[in-house]
Amino acid sequence: MNAQRYYQRVVDRLKNCYQFSHFLIAAGNELADEVPDPIFPAIAEPVDQLEKITVQRGLQVHIPVIGERSRSVLMPLDLEIFMAGENHKLYEDKKTQRKYFEQVLPAIHFLEDLLRSRGIPYLLDYTPSGGHILFQNLLGYRATDKLEQIGFLEEDLIKACRYVDPHDIRRWYGISLNAASVFSGLTKIAEYISLLTMKRFQGNESNGLLPVAIADSYDRCINFDNSWSEGSPFMRCIRSPFSLHKKNQEKHGQYNQPPLVDVVGTYFDGRVASEEADLDLILDCMWDLEKAADRTQRFSGYIPCSNESLIDFIGEYESSDLHRFHQDFESQEDMARGYALENARQEENLPDWTKHILYDPNPSALQPQKLMGLVYDFLIHAHWKPKHIANILRDIYQNPSFNWTQDFMKYPAEEKANYWARTYSTVALWKTGRLSV
Structure with missing residues (x-):
């Protein structure tokens, strides 16, 4: 047939x-x-x-x-x-x-x-x-x-x-x-x-x-x-x-x-x-x-x-650590545009491969495996707030010098950054015993 x-x-x-x-x-x-x-x-x-x-x-x-x-x-x-x-x-x-x-x-x-x-x-x-x-x-x-x-x-x-x-x-x-x-x-x-x-x-x-x-x-x-x-x-x-x-x-x-x-x-x-x-x-x-x-x-x-x-x-979700994390994430203040990436590049408590992404993010900052590692390093090793990690990604996505081909109107940069930082922050917290489900 x-x-x-x-x-x-x-x-x-x-x-x-x-x-x-x-x-x-x-x-x-x-x-x-x-x-x-x-x-x-x-x-x-x-x-x-x-x-x-x-x-x-x-x-x-x-x-x-x-x-x-x-x-x-x-x-x-x-x-x-x-x-x-x-x-x-x-x-x-x-x-x-x-x-x-x-x-x-x-x-x-x-x-x-x-x-x-x-x-x-x-x-x-x-x-x-x-x-x-x-x-x-x-x-x-x-x-x-x-x-x-x-x-x-x-x-x-x-x-x-x-x-x-x-x-x-x-x-x-x-x-x-x-x-x-x-x-x-x-x-x-x-x-x-x-x-x-x-x-x-x-x-x-x-x-x-x-x-x-x-x-x-x-x-x-x-x-x-x-x-x-x-x-x-x-x-x-x-x-x-x-x-x-x-x-x-x-x-x-x-x-x-x-x-x-x-x-x-x-x-x-x-x-x-x-x-x-x-x-x-x-x-x-x-x-x-x-x-x-x-x-x-x-x-x-x-x-x-x-x-x-x-x-x-x-209701089960609303009673969970994950919901409390989401509420905290959404209430956190954003860093000023451009400042998050600039500040991240000064961070010392990072492995070299994560630092490399901050200077040459295309396409690593779009790849789940690299994103998960970057979020983990900033959250667990450098003790950044999850929203500020999202702001790093936002600054990266909104910087035209990185020659992005992705349409950040159809895939809005701020929302995209928040999603991946939020998601892999919860994974990192769960893996290190700091968030229960």
């Missing part, structure tokens, strides 16, 4: 994934000649073009995190195996993939148990390297109001959200500050879930297994990929359930293989779960479009919405 025929079989269910969206993101090397950035070729199209994009063109498709007119915000938890230069092994053949997939499966099941035991609805979509856990959050409901209350917005992020561009479908309406705050609240819940997962599997490395980490901050890890948490919400999307998955071809050159496909594993409505527990069947479907198309008949494609059970889980 080819890509077009597969999509023809599943397109009605695929449409349901976009219940709250007015556009979709299509991606793939096929678009390289149509877009300004051929390295990451992607286009935003009205959702009524979904059938053309998939059934006719066979492209991969992604769901925007922010729904039409900011009426919904999607939680896109993303857990995957990361093996630096060896990720190609996940795409060589089904037998090799299964060997590695067995390491990420316990963490995925832990997340399922975490949500299911609390009655929080979700959809689990397996990918060739792990899985996505998704649930929608509709504005105007009590649980979503609670998410909004714990959110925090930087000034540069507020400006980015308010910007309207009639020529860019992603920015037709801007992003309401209510929805942006809900998004921010979800990033904090994702961080809390990440730390709970890291705690649960903290013995992995000593047992010869892959450690759990936030982003690809180790050469080999189970990557709790929270990178979606930073940047303007209108730029964030996640690959849709039922979408083709072409990394085997596009990233690893396996053009002798057909494209792979993401496979829905669980739909939990808050009370009852419809699920597939047979790993061999799940992987069979990933590698066989016809089997995948047959199996989609079990699932409607609708992504469930959060319910009031989420309020209790937010």
Whole structure:
């Protein structure tokens, strides 16, 4: 079965994934000649073009995190195996993939148990390297109001959200500050879930297994990929359930293989779960479009919405050391622009490699492994406040002499700096026994 025929079989269910969206993101090397950035070729199209994009063109498709007119915000938890230069092994053949997939499966099941035991609805979509856990959050409901209350917005992020561009479908309406705050609240819940997962599997490395980490901050890890948490919400999307998955071809050159496909594993409505527990069947479907198309008949494609059970889980977060850290971080005064980097360069209690980043930060100051080390050194060894570490990164990102190619309007510098400093400060504090989860 080819890509077009597969999509023809599943397109009605695929449409349901976009219940709250007015556009979709299509991606793939096929678009390289149509877009300004051929390295990451992607286009935003009205959702009524979904059938053309998939059934006719066979492209991969992604769901925007922010729904039409900011009426919904999607939680896109993303857990995957990361093996630096060896990720190609996940795409060589089904037998090799299964060997590695067995390491990420316990963490995925832990997340399922975490949500299911609390009655929080979700959809689990397996990918060739792990899985996505998704649930929608509709504005105007009590649980979503609670998410909004714990959110925090930087000034540069507020400006980015308010910007309207009639020529860019992603920015037709801007992003309401209510929805942006809900998004921010979800990033904090994702961080809390990440730390709970890291705690649960903290013995992995000593047992010869892959450690759990936030982003690809180790050469080999189970990557709790929270990178979606930073940047303007209108730029964030996640690959849709039922979408083709072409990394085997596009990233690893396996053009002798057909494209792979993401496979829905669980739909939990808050009370009852419809699920597939047979790993061999799940992987069979990933590698066989016809089997995948047959199996989609079990699932409607609708992504469930959060319910009031989420309020209790937010309450757990609010009782945690992490919440107290977030409150302290957000209350700390910023250093003046430019002064943080200048002062950091005078700091003596740093290893040479960290000092080097301060003078030559591109691209190290964008790489999770280097960011985690820099934050740890300033926080633990030099005893800087987390917000002031964020100010160092802010000064670095806002300095054009470092020849950045990243658009710090779409990915606001202050918000980006705060996110990474906040995230890796909590990791450093947890690892040194100064923060409990």
